[in-house]
Amino acid sequence: MNRLTTPFGSCELTRFPEDPRDRLRAWDAADEYLLRHLDSGTGERGPVDLAGAGQITVLGDRWGALVTALAAYRPAQITDSALTHAATEANLARAGAPAGSVRLLTTQDAPPERIDVLLVRVPKSLALLEDQLYRLAPHLHEGTVVVGTGMVKEIHTSTLKLFEKIIGPTRTSLAEKKARLIFCTPDPGLLSAGRAAGDPWPLRYTVDEDGGSGAGLTVVNHAGIFCADRLDVGTRFFLQSIPTNTAGARVLDLGCGNGVVGTAVAVADPDAEVVFTDESYQAVASARATFEANVRTDRWRAEFLVGDGVADLPPGSVDLVLNNPPFHSHQATTDATALRMFAQSRKVLRPGGELWVVANRHMGYHTHLRRLFGNSEVVASEPRFVVLRAVKREKRPRPM
Template structure:
């Protein structure tokens, strides 16, 4: 990526030379050009004397890496973004600690003088984070958002306007657009006064009787979780099919989201040992809250909550069952790379005889990938739209003498 702030070799995480998706796009480039030279009547931003720069929603660390010399803070919901940022900063030769790495669950900087927002896919997450950051901006804070045209809607602009102050957009360049917002202390104060504590998050609801093994359980969802206000149809179908009589097994809820799948197993089998894993800090916070809302006290030592690259943190051959509803999007891009990585990590983490259960849209054809990886795959349940697949890690056969 070549910008007014230098040229940088950037990669996503985990780095894959076969991956054709870049670690930056036209929206990142547009924002960086604006910071250097201004857009329209808006002049360049004096970053050297600007004070605290905060970058929200940086996809793969492109913005934080380009601006590392100005010691910004990066706020992200993704552990993969954080890992990519660390790798990209190291590759760029940035000084240790040049970028303060924060999560969406961390307290933001006390004072924010420049706020750069890469618009996320989730409008709820944007609202949640703007509400968290609003008390830390001031009338002189420079607020600039960026995103591809298809990512910025009237509802996006309305959030900036309602939470921070007057908002307008730039002309489009290379299908990217900028958002300019002028913080108004009266708007910020009014928004804070009229907003429920925590911005109304997390949301809580009870699963109905058609939710299989999850019926009657309480789901807790922080902002940004898929289908935060209801049970999505794929998970509902999965809960009607998953094995819950696990006989004290070590079970992983992989890509756990709000953790309702793993929690259903924990409630059905009090002797089960659960691991909830997701790359989203919001998701793992939700899973912990869901687990604690449903499982009797005193069982905290029976559950582990991991934020990171899937099951890479678990020892090989250390789990008995993996339950997974894999995503097939990476931000706006449709890809099966994440799902296939989850399958490979599951096979590594499973003990011989251990099982991977997944639910997926039928058209994705994951049975082919599972057969290639595990040597087997069977349909455990199906309906017109979704299919539940089961794959077993076979014991290695000794080679004939």
């Protein structure tokens, strides 16, 4: 846990799930730069009168640092991450913020009707930024204050062009501690065009004949989903290996993304019950759309969950887990998410149940699986990727 000191007060912040061994902070220099600017005008613009500003909306606040610092002004937070919502709730409670002081919204929810101050933490996904700016533009007005923030490495010419194209004239601040601010002046003509101006999301494509058990499926991707316009190499390899003769099993597509893996199982085995889960609201919306584009929803059984892995599933309730784990958390490279997914999988599997994982070969997940499950088998491999299988064994009674 680390303490963030801002012009609006000091608060202790953590990421979610909380892990005392986690050395990554819940904020960075970009968050600090934006908060200093809002108070003093640092960054070539005057201070913002937050008390009289009206509706403040924060897009992309990663762990709730911005809305926790600004809780007294009753902002709305828009995020694609259920983990961000959980972190925000915990950080607000720790800071003593009154219940309901921050309105928590997802990227799939309708935005506030009128937005007077829009603060944007630039996301890793340029597509997600594009989609959200299109969604928010009709709710801005000529007097809306729009300020973005990000680390220098996160703000590119393409980032600025999106603000310019969808909202209005855009420029950046000088860099401070490798962070930069974005200032955008709303153009009434662009705002009135809003979403009708041509938001391309969601995208749809058909998996080609080399897509293994996914061949011929229609895939729907909302903005922000990895490899949105085609099947990524790892998933393609996974679809050539996953078991599809599941004999009516309960199957979990863990970290489902666009849901093509779980949908492939459902199409191959109409008796299977498939659970799609992801911490991304965009991902679960994509998975639902992909599933519905390929199956008769009145016959097949499916469940769609947004949240922290398997938190909503009872222990021992799943026969098969299929997992293509991420190895990034925003800009940081880490195996922490994958290892947590493996532990969650073991908990939710029935005795004899199986976890199938596709991963970059260099991640060395077979060692972790062997330590956790007591076994690990290579099902398929190629120079870049490997498919691994681990089985949850029956517990043997200890000898008397």
